[in-house]
Amino acid sequence: MRAVDIRGGKGDANALFINPEVQKPQPGESEALVKIKAFGLNRMDLLQREGRYPVPPQTPSTLGVEFSGTIESLGPHIAEKGFKIGDEVFGLAYGGAYAEYIAVSTHMLIHKPKELSWEEAAGIPEAQCQPQTWITATQALYLVGEFFPGKSVLWHAGASSVSIAGIQLSKSGGASAVYVTASSREKIDFCVNELGASQGFNYKEQDFAKEIDKATGGKGVDIIIDFIGQDYFQQNLDAAAKDGRIVTLGALSGTKLPAGVDIGAFVRKRLRFEGSSLRSRDAEYQGRLRDKLAETAMPKFKDGSFKIYVERVFRWEQVIDAHKLLESNATKGKIICTIE
Structure with missing residues (x-):
């Protein structure tokens, strides 16, 4: 063949x-x-x-x-x-x-x-990492993130295929809010206007953890789906709500954390950080x-x-x-x- x-x-x-x-x-x-x-x-x-x-x-x-x-x-x-x-x-x-x-x-x-x-x-x-979909999004949201109606969700790489699927799954499943990050206003508008995300943040221009804090009145977000790794690690900890779940599916920015990362939120917020791969x-x-x-x-x-x-x-x-x-x-x- x-x-x-x-x-x-x-x-x-x-x-x-x-x-x-x-x-x-x-x-x-x-x-x-x-x-x-x-x-x-x-x-x-x-x-x-x-x-x-x-x-x-x-x-x-x-x-x-x-x-x-x-x-x-x-x-x-x-x-x-x-x-x-x-x-x-x-x-x-x-x-x-x-x-x-x-x-x-x-x-x-x-x-x-x-x-x-x-x-x-x-x-x-x-779909692993970035624009790569529905099965991976289902796994990340339900099996790893333990999503149920009323939870809020942050999908990084909002215009990637996994997150396009995940935004729709979250909304259909009864999420209280669905947030995204993306690299341009065009992509954010697509996620909000086409897919129905609640709000989007341009990670090149905004500190998404601070924006999540504002959007949620200081509560944070319940489930974070991440593909980026190193560059988002601290902000993910800062953006997560108490008893939050951070699901990592990739590390496009690298895997080695810089000096000064504060992991205190794991104890203070009772966070769970879990990695997952579908192919294995x-x-x-x-x-x-x-x-x-x-x-x-x-x-x-x-x-x-x-x-x-x-x-x-x-x-x-x-x-x-x-x-x-x-x-x-x-x-x-x-x-x-x-x-x-």
Whole structure:
């Protein structure tokens, strides 16, 4: 089969090419072989391409963790009922989605609603770090952040795909307020006017912790979802409410804290700081998360209440241009590649 490969095993975007001689996978136990129609790009793909992302041991060398397509065959001993050859599905994988075919556990598949296009469906599953979505947002908000109605939420990188999903999930779930940070007024206006966020802060011009303090009358925010790490650590502690949760999904600014960071808020506010990664989770965990997404979000995809924002669709032959656009950090929503 054909699959996107990397010359020399790692490199910049120009090292990507379509290799016509990659071995076609065969479905193992509890797996389906899916013929891919579209796949989504994520920032982890950039890091993996450069050799800077620690992948799980079972991960294939081919990039890509989210896809949509049709089931071509099923392996033996499929534990989950309800999947058959010809089904239109989308899902999450440990890797291998930049290809014509992928073998993936049925625990990580969801039937594609007819209301969604292949491109929209491919943009639902994953997202680590920044603009990379619905499954990650669901995990961060519900499973790690322990969200329930009445809680307030701060989504950093508000115009990223994870936060676009998270803002909608928070509002639909009954959040008392939803705040965002972003790098421009255009992105903040998008989050507030299009997605319904309560308020947004330009992190280049404002101290978001001080703005949160003003907006909440000194209470702080209950749940903070962060992708930035080092540069936001102190402000996150300052912005959090008592008994607050800080969920970190990435560290785009780095992982080493500067001298002078005051961690007293952990005790004073009884804070919980928890990191999480979706890709390293086992298939059973991902299956439970898939079920949570199906319960909370799929009906709203079908009726149009939840919107999937696709920045741009490329043919997979343009994967170099797609990676360069993602690297520009100028996007709102997903970048998708399609396979004819």
